[in-house]
Amino acid sequence: MKVLVPVKRVVDKDIKVRVKSDGSGVDIANVKMSMNPFDEIAVEEAVRLKEKGVATEVIAVSCGEAKCQETLRTAMAIGADRGILVESAEELQPLAVAKLLKALVDKEQPGLVILGKQAIDDDANQTGQMLAALADLPQGTFAGKVEVEGDKVKVTREVDSGLETVTLSVPAVITADLRLNEPRYVTLPNIMKAKKKQLDTLKPEELGVDVAPRLKTLKVSEPPKRGAGVKVPDVATLVDKLKNEAKVI
Numbered sequence: 492m493k494v495l496v497p498v499k500r501v502v503d504k505d506i507k508v509r510v511k512s513d514g515s516g517v518d519i520a521n522v523k524m525s526m527n528p529f530d531e532i533a534v535e536e537a538v539r540l541k542e543k544g545v546a547t548e549v550i551a552v553s554c555g556e557a558k559c560q561e562t563l564r565t566a567m568a569i570g571a572d573r574g575i576l577v578e579s580a581e582e583l584q585p586l587a588v589a590k591l592l593k594a595l596v597d598k599e600q601p602g603l604v605i606l607g608k609q610a611i612d613d614d615a616n617q618t619g620q621m622l623a624a625l626a627d628l629p630q631g632t633f634a635g636k637v638e639v640e641g642d643k644v645k646v647t648r649e650v651d652s653g654l655e656t657v658t659l660s661v662p663a664v665i666t667a668d669l670r671l672n673e674p675r676y677v678t679l680p681n682i683m684k685a686k687k688k689q690l691d692t693l694k695p696e697e698l699g700v701d702v703a704p705r706l707k708t709l710k711v712s713e714p715p716k717r718g719a720g721v722k723v724p725d726v727a728t729l730v731d732k733l734k735n736e737a738k739v740i
């Protein structure tokens with residue numbers, strides 16, 4: 492069973508981004524970029540499935556500019572067997588990425604597609620769901636546990652009310668939540684090995700996909716500044732402040 496893992500190149504999680512002065516977006520010039528953290532978890536899960544003998548091949552795919560090759564090399568250093576870059580200079584919105592992934596699903600016929608539950612830059616939480624709809628595949632989103640049993644996959648989902656377990660027939664789409672696993676550290680020998688792995692580049696046109704944006708960003712602004720905290724001497728003062736100043740109780 493092949494496993495396809497989409498990995499997005501995003502601003503590193505430890506970077507505090509700044510909004511551009513014209514409000515058109517976030518300034519990402521000269522900012523450290525990394526693999527979306529949920530995608531690292533997705534790659535780790537796919538590689539563990541391969542180590543267990545469940546998966547036969549792990550293919551990482553990234554859509555975006557040429558620099559996404561670095562993200563693919565990281566995925567291959569974790570253990571993915573090969574990478575596919577769908578190269579585009581356009582701003583790729585979740586629907587465009589889902590369409591590109593659908594075309595790759597048709598081409599590669601994976602048993603599982605494991606995505607991150609959301610990208611930490613756009614926080615869209617849409618691509619996996621859109622892909623499942625476009626490819627007409629069952630979906631197990633926010634996975635905290637994945638167990639493949641023959642042609643079924645049991646996914647324990649992290650939902651507001653607790654844990655929900657669903658069984659899907661493969662092929663299926665899964666999105667990885669934080670507690671699915673703890674990704675391994677990438678070692679230097681594996682980084683070196685990853686450099687020699689196969690990396691193919693495709694253009695959206697070769698996949699027959701129109702990636703033109705469907706949404707227009709009107710404005711990006713900083714969240715309002717938080718005021719400094721104060722220390723209160725006792726519970727009565729705290730309750731009074733919550734009631735009369737913050738007006739939250």
Ligand code: AMP
Binds near residue numbers: 500588
């Ligand atoms: P989003 O719907 O944008 O929050 O992204 C959810 C997941 O879709 C991410 O965690 C990735 O696994 C995948 N994804 C989104 N954008 C891309 C991209 N440009 N290239 C590869 N995978 C992507």
